[in-house]
Amino acid sequence: MNYKELGLKCGLELHIQLEGKKLFCNCQTLIRDDAPDLEIERRLRASAGETGVADVAALQEMxxxxxxxxxxxxxxxxxxxxxxxxxxxxxxxxxxxVLQVAKILKADILPQVRMMRKTIVDGSNVSGFQRTGLVALNGELTTSQGKVGIPTIIIEEDANRIIENTKEFTIYRLDRLGIPLVEISTTPDIISPEHAKEVAETLGMILRSTGHAKRGLGTVRQDVNVSISKGNRVEIKGAQDLKMIPTLVEYEVLRQKNLFELKIKKQKPLIIDVTELFKTTESKILQNKFVLGIKLEEMKEIxxxxxxPGRRYGTELSDRAKIIAGVGxxxxxxxxxxxGITEIDVRNVKKMLNCKINDAFILIADTKERAxxxxxxVINRINESSVPKEVRNANPDGTSSYLRxxxxxxxxxxxxxxxxxxxNxxxxxxxELFDAKIKKFQKFGLSKDLAEKLVKKTNYSDLFETLMRFKKIKPAFIAEVLVNIFDLNDKxxxxxxxxxxxxxITQESVLRILSEYSKAGKLNLEQNLMSEEDxxxxxxxxxAEKKGLAFNALMGLAMHQLKGKAEGKLIARIVKEEINN
Known part of the structure; x- marks a missing residue:
């Protein structure tokens, strides 16, 4: 697709959790999987905001x-x-x-932060609102495609974590609620799907350079805003995988383009009860339910x-029905x-709804009220603009579904x-930014690839510099160990x-010792090294047992037998000396 011709406008909102304590209490930012100690039940309602009216998204949730x-x-x-x-x-x-990030992005830091309440009544915040505060304005990010504006940098608290979701209730866990978040928004200067990925990756690296960003699945979320000239601004929430951002942008452009090209006629259908037609149906989905239907004029094959990919206009309408009414x-x-709906059933429905040859119909089976x-x-969605402004949820395959x-x-x-x-x-x-660290580590003798892994894939870059005081160990070996261990404390x-x-201890035993520590929680540094004589x-x-073997073969046997009991250099020297005797 030619994104310039389509008039692509794309911007990002990046949210990343911060380590330490929660934003407005002294609880640790600890995500837990063990059984909770207590449960409480609540209902939430949408209340009027500062403008005197309730938010449309909050009303839908209520x-x-x-x-x-x-x-x-x-x-x-x-x-x-x-x-x-x-x-x-x-x-x-x-x-x-957050102030460090604002300075790096050359933003104008405000003299005061005034916290606001953002109404959210989907249950993800116990209070019915999220605390959020504007910290800085008018920053910029340099990219391969030019500068991208950073209009706002915000500090806010994260929401609850969903454990179970049903039509009647949602179970949330409070462990995530209140974890500090930094939110960085960009202007719609992003010109392509790959450019969106570059911007997200660069911002993520800046945030992690502070040393305060949390790591792991769910700690970073990207919201992608996309529009084309014949579409509308759509916000796609919850992109956790950086690699999926180009696909999300591409598929949303495709969605808006295809929706615009459908040229759908406005509809004013009557809702008809067709339950009688399915009293003896073999379709288990329709059994013992009210079945209501509507005729859609001139919408056959639309x-x-x-x-x-894999989602049709009917899926678009189904999303609305599921979210707003809770139907399946x-x-x-x-x-x-x-x-289980037969050809005869289809003919009977068309007859009852008075469908003409180019008409289509939709059926929904549930309680009468829900249907x-x-x-x-569904009718409201059809009669909206071809691409309405809305918030959508990122699906794992890069498509999206209606949210609110x-x-x-x-x-x-x-x-x-x-x-x-x-x-102040x-x-x-x-x-120190990641790029600067990588260049510095290369001067210590690390390859570029190893330096990038150490800085970008681990939390051990500061520890690496501390370990450089051990002059008898090569920096490259220290780095190799650090990129191959996970979630261990520095000590x-x-x-x-x-x-x-x-x-x-021997060099060959380092990874084994740390691996055993990660499993047992006990550090065993008593390796009983052998004397040179032994x-x-x-x-x-x-x-003597393997006469005639070459040096490499003998080294392999010796290293295997003496693993953890002697340094490889010492073994190699003695093997060479004994072969030459």
């Missing part, structure tokens, strides 16, 4: 009529998360990390048109007969529990390299 169950722990969540206690003063470490989906004439609500949602309307200004109002936060950014020090790693530097005795036995 109309679902769901209740929410919140799971908590007595030792790692508190009354702040449960909205039973006022927030504590802001986490200064998290705020300093419902089956593919708008994204819909049936449309372009896909029938199927699902009516779902069909009204695009929220407006009505969702924001001032946070009255938190005083204005005065900012003069003493905020800039971190056991440092103790292991100290033992190696002092000749107490090593020579063992090598003589190997040479």
């Amino acid at each position: 109309q679902k009529g769901k209740y929410f169950i919140y799971q908590a722990y007595t030792d790692s969540t508190c009354l702040v998360e449960l909205d039973e206690s006022p927030p504590l003063p802001i986490n200064q470490q998290a705020l300093n990390a 419902l089956g048109k593919e708008i994204q 989906g819909l049936f449309h004439s372009d896909e029938l007969p199927k699902y 009516e609500k779902a069909l009204n949602a 309307p695009m929220p407006g200004a009505a969702r924001m109002y001032p946070e009255t529990d938190i005083p204005v936060i005065n900012i 950014a003069k003493n905020v020090e800039l971190p 056991p790693i440092e103790q292991t390299f100290e033992a190696l530097n002092n000749g107490k 090593i020579r005795r063992e090598i003589k036995k190997i040479i």
Whole structure:
């Protein structure tokens, strides 16, 4: 696709969690999988914002009529998360990390941060709102395709984590609620799907350069905003995999282009009860349910048109029905007969709905109330603009599905529990950026590939510089070990390299020792190294038993037999000496 001709406009919102304590309490940012200690149940409602009206997205959520169950722990969540206690003063470490990012991006840091409440009533925030504060404006990011504007840099709190979701209720866990987030928004200066990936990757590297960013699945989320000249701004939420960003942009451009080209006629159908036609149906999906239908004039073969890979216009309508009414989906004439609905059933429905040859129909089976609500949602979607402004959810394959309307200004109002936060950014020090670290590590003798792995794929780049004090160990070996271990504290790693530097363990045993520590939690540095005399005795036995073998073959046998008991260099020297005797 020619993105310039299509008028692509693309921008990103990057959210990354910060390490340490939560934003407005002293709880640790710990994600837990063990059983919670307690549960509470609540319902939320949409209230008017600062403008005096309720937000359209919040109203949609409230109309679902769901209740929410919140799971908590007595030792790692508190009354702040449960909205039973006022927030504590802001986490200064998290705020300093955001200020570092603002300085790197050359943004104008505000003299004060005024926290706001963003209305969210889908249950993901116990209070019904998210605390968010603007820290800086008007930054910029240099990319291979030119500069991309950074209009806002924000500090906010993360939401609850979904454990289970049903039509009637959602279960959330409070462990994620309140984790500090930095949000960076870009201007729509991104010109292609690959450019979007580059921008997201570069911003992620800047955030991780601060040393405060959390790592792992779910710690970084990218929201992608996409429009084309004949479409509309659509926000795709929750892209966690950096590699999928180009696909999300490409497929959304394709979706908007295909929707515009459908040229759909406005519809005013009557909702007809066709339950009688399916009283003796063999379709298990329709049994014991109300079945309601609508006729769609001149829409034959349109419902089956593919708008994204594997997703048709009928899927687009089904998304609305599922989200707004909580039904399982819909049936449309372009896909029938199927699902136990026979050709005779199709003819009877067309007759009852008075369908003409170019008409289509949609059926929904559920309770009467849900089915009516779902069909009204379908009709409203058909009669909207071909590409409405909306928020969509990123699917694993790069497509997207409807989530909610695009929220407006009505969702924001001032946070009255938190005083204005005065900012003094003069003493905020800039971190060393990843690119600079990589170049520095190459000067220590690391290859570019190894230096990039150490800096970008691990949290050990600072530890690497600490370990450089062990002069008897090659920097490249230290780096190789660090890129092959995960989630270990610095102390056991440092103790292991100290033992190696002092000749107490062998180089070959380092990874094994650290691997055993990660499993058992005990650091065993007693390796019982053999004396040179004993090593020579063992090598003589190997040479005597394997007469005529070349040096490499003998080295292999000796290294295997003496693994962890002697340094490889020493073994090699003795093998050479004994062969030449």
